[in-house]
Amino acid sequence: MTAVIDPRTLLRRMFDAAIDSAQPARHIQRFLPTAPSGRLVVVGAGKASAAMAQAVEKCWSGPLSGLVVTRGGYAVPCRHIEIIEGSHPVPDGSSLRAAERILASVQGLKPDDLVLALMSGGASALLTLPLAGLALDDKQALNRALLTSGAPIGEMNCVRRHLSGIKGGRLAAACFPAKVVTLVISDVPGDNPTDIGSGPTVGDPTTCADALSILDRYHIEMQPKVREALTSGRGETVKPDDPRLRGIQTHLIATPQMALEAAAVVARAHGVQPLILSDRIEGEARDVGKVLAGIAQQVAAHGQPAGAPCVLLSGGETTVTVRGDGSGGRNVELLLSLAVALDGHPQVHAIAGDTDGVDGAEDIAGAYLSPDSLARARALGINPRASLERNDGHGFFKAIGDSVVTGPTFTNVNDFRAVLIAG
DSSP states (O other): OOTTSOHHHHHHHHHHHHHHHTOGGGTGGGGOOOOOSSOEEEEEESTTHHHHHHHHHHHOOSOOEEEEEEETTOOOOOSSEEEEEEOSSSOOHHHHHHHHHHHHHTTTOOTTOEEEEEEETTHHHHSOOBOTTOOHHHHHHHHHHHHTTTOOHHHHHHHHHHTBSSTTTHHHHHHTTSEEEEEEEOOSTTOOTTTGGGOTTSOOOOOHHHHHHHHHHTTOOOOHHHHHHHHTSTTOOOOTTOGGGTTOEEEEEEOHHHHHHHHHHHHHHTTOEEEEEEEEEOSBHHHHHHHHHHHHHHHHHHOOSSOSSEEEEEEEOOBOOOOSOSOOOHHHHHHHHHHHHHTSOTTEEEEEEETTSOBTTBSOOEEEEOTTHHHHHHHTTOOHHHHHHTTOHHHHHHHTTOEEOOOOOSOOOOEEEEEEEOO
């Protein structure tokens, strides 16, 4: 490590660079379509959708109108595109009204019209329209159960698509015969547009049987009407070969990999070798924490797969099977597991956070870990292992003053982790 910057400052600079790399204003212009001869209607949903809409307005010279829904606190000023706020991670009435209004805004379009859809992570909750025969409280109960089940995001969104009146390609089908261009900021491992916001404007190859299998696998109780919607096939989504989706264009404009590469640039500038492990790590957060601890210890002890100073960079979306009553999100759970496994290793520092600024239900992005974190916690009478068992990552790191708070970031490319092994 160079002597000019301390580990915590370097880690935060890497995290900030990752977030900055995913700002919509950096990318929107080069993906904008040619102006249509008819109307341009902008729709969107997600934590980055308002910032995306603002970037579109700044770059678009012709007339446009539209409506997007974002998370509370993530609205930004726009002149022609209406911005409304919904609830996340569990949908509410505002999410329902937003979906109804967005679906209504694309009715009656003509072949020379164009719909520009702006989608990012969070759209699954923010754009909620229950399938006919289901109610909002059915979706709310199912969402809560999925969020605590330990199911990965791809499986959760498969279920959501098949119980929705707007996801799984249904929004794109409603736009027909207008053209649809979707700009996407990815927050899912693998960057599959079908999983980003549950894919309102892309065809879905999965089936109702797949969704039912997921619910049964995680022993998630469901109302009889929910099971009927799946067993009858009534919740089947719009498939990729549906003629209404012919000619639809989808562009990924920011991804987790881009964020990791931006952080790597910062590391190199400070004389630290970056190792990008993966942009799509999934699994139980506490298990991933143990694996990262093992790699960090291998670096420190044997200089493999690289010598110190180096930083292990990774992204993706881990899961937490909630067993305790603590205040935690997946990033702080992972970091606390990493801390317990390292047991105060003198060379290892880390940061883990969600690039949207919210980890779990707390308006806290994540936390720092330093070699003395466990000692400081124990001095306060806090048992780190007990905190982990209670899923109390936020409680643990707040108590020792190591929370990372960014405020709204107006983007979302999923989780960011940097484990620094000092020389």
